[in-house]
Amino acid sequence: MKRCYIHMMLCLLFLSCSDKNNELESALHYAGANRAELEKVLRYYEGDSLKYRAAVFLIENMPYHFGYDRNDRKIADCQTLRAGYLIENIELAFQVREKAWNRDLPFADFCRYVLPYRCLYETPSKMRRQLMETYLPRLDSLRPKSIAKAARIIHAQFHLTFLAGAVPKHYPSVEEIYQTRTGKCDGMLLLSTHILRAVGIPATIDYTQWSHRDGSHFWGNVLNNNGEFLPYAPENEPPGELKEHLTHAFVTPPVVYRYEFAPYGNPVYPETDNYRTPLKNPLLHLVTTEYMAPTTSIQIDCDYPVGKGKRLVYLCHYNNRQWRPLLIGERKGKRCIFPEVVVDDIFIVAEEDRENPGTLRYVTHPFHVDSYGKIHKFRQNIDECISLFIPNLREEYVDVCSTLAYWEENRQNFVRLHYLCDTLPDGYLLQGIPKNSLMRATIDRKGKMGGERVFFVQGDTIRRY
Secondary structure, three states, rough: HHHHHHHHHHHHHHHOOOHHHHHHHHHHOOOHHHHHHHHHHHHHOOOHHHHHHHHHHHHHHHHHHHEEEEOOEEEEEEOOHHHHHHHHHHHHHHHOOOOOOOOOOOOHHHHOOOOOOOOOOOOOOHHHHHHHHHHHHHHHHOOOOOHHHHHHHHHHHHHHHHEEEEOOOOOOHHHHHHHHEEOOOHHHHHHHHHHHHHHOOEEEEEEEEOOOOOOOOEEEEEEOOOOOOOEOOOOOOOOOOOOHHOOOOOOOOOEEEEEOOOOOOOOOOOOOOOOHHHHHHHEEEHHHHHHOOEEEEEEEOOOOOOOOEEEEEEEEEEEEEEEEEEEEEEEEEEEEEEEEEOEEEEEEEEOOOOOOOOEEEOOOOOOEEEOOOOOEEOOEEEEEEEEEEEOOOOOEEEEEEEEEEEEOOOEEEEEEOOOOOEOOOOEEEEEEEOOOOOOEEEOOOOOOOEEEEEEEEEOOOEEEE
């Protein structure tokens, strides 16, 4: 996702100079030599007001979109897609616009979730007709009366045909996933979303960074007739059943974003600071409250000197051995404010380093927000120490190397903990740990990927995140 930032910001800088009424002209101008192809599409639909609106929707938003080919080259949609491709896409989308399951779908939702020719950063697929001809006959024969029922039929068929697994080294295309019948979560979703849209089922993709474990995750979403989104996993849970799974321990997302084809009232950050992050992508729509209720607005004061006025700040959590930005907020004076966060988690706040533009510096200590929204900051007391017993909970961990570190506020980094350790039959007794420390455990297992998690001690309980 980081690769898209420069391209996205250039598009935003250009488009932000135009009023809403000039977005179409801005897109045509940005198309450069390909402008004539886009104008062919507009002329083709001059006599059909509804399809003309659909064409305008696609073209206005094309400057936000690009893909990567198998050589990892970035290809801008606006400058490469031909009139024939866009016209066929529009025609096929309208062929499934008023089916038994979606005939009440508002036109705006049709444009956002059925009409688009792409989902993420894949090469634009040429399979829409083939996918429609393959999957639509089954729906036409069964005639489901709702989008949810239609989506479950497609999901059941997809589930029997495709498997989660390895993907090519380059960014996968829909054609490759379809041919190999396998892919990771994002690849499987590319294909399943294209299939759903090809048969007139409004669909999109949601995304999160895991909080209590490393990595990130993508899953699908179907917009039902009543306006409710129904999350699903193409290889597992059908539409409507995934949401409950996301409330289980260690798979609760702290925030959730939805990939939109067009901006959804999102803030635009082209000139606020120089820090590059995919979170500034205006096509990412924050939808955490659809999954987790209640969420909390975090308000916390800075612990380090900051300037006056307003600044962007970044709520970070520990993921893949580093503090990773999770959510963009605003600092007013010393107060940092972040909306819609799932709490009972550990965070730290950062902002762009004025002395090193484009990099971040931390402006708070790490802190824990409990399930009631109460904030506890970790400021270790090196003059008062505690002991900690870590049991061997699993046989596989008996002979592993475990290293502890604690967050050192002056260095703003984790520092190896020099402790006295007594090895007991059923675990380790660690002594000399600074009180109120945020700690990090590194576990290396032979032949397996190591892991790092942050934790703290509350009473006699280890709280791991």
